[in-house]
Amino acid sequence: MPLIKSSEKISVTFTLNGIKLSKNIYPRTLLSDFLRYSIGETGTHVGCEHGICGACTIIFNGKPIRSCLMLASQVNGHELTTVEGIVKDKNLDDLRAAFKKHHALQCGFCTSGFLITISSYLNENPEYADEKEIRKILSGNVCRCTGYVGIVDAVLEVIKKRNEHKKNA
Ligand code: FES
Ligand code: FES
Known part of the structure; x- marks a missing residue:
């Protein structure tokens, strides 16, 4: 597997709230930051940033996870739901x-x-x-x-x- 430099963007494709998206991201970007600052889904809040408070919880392939403990690069090929996705449910x-x-x-x-x-x-x-x-x-x-x-x-x-x-x- 080729090494990826932290300064080089990589491409990820995933489904967010039922919509398929492709984005280029830096490999060390946290998923919580990616959702908030790259996608603009600011309903995902960031409190402790180390997996304690649960403010950043989203659904990843049907299960709740801490988005501050994952890298955005890990979403490739997966399904995510944020609070914006359930708000009109x-x-x-x-x-x-x-x-x-x-x-x-x-x-x-x-x-x-x-x-x-x-x-x-x-x-x-x-x-x-x-x-x-x-x-x-x-x-x-x-x-x-x-x-x-x-x-x-x-x-x-x-x-x-x-x-x-x-x-x-
Ligand atoms: S920001 Fe507190 S658990 Fe993620
Ligand atoms: S932290 Fe204010 S309502 Fe829960």
């Missing part, structure tokens, strides 16, 4: 409404990461979840100002309502 209207009802955000800095983690979890169609389970699912996302009670309540409410809806369908 009608299937998540209930989650948005529950966040509003339970005051699950204040400054909103962490919210995109939480929404990505939660939407990925909801895609697994959990039959039952209690507070302990939700706190475990959310343990990779840090919120500095709201606290977690409202966020946990919002997720629990969505799961409960979706399961009731399934039962009555």
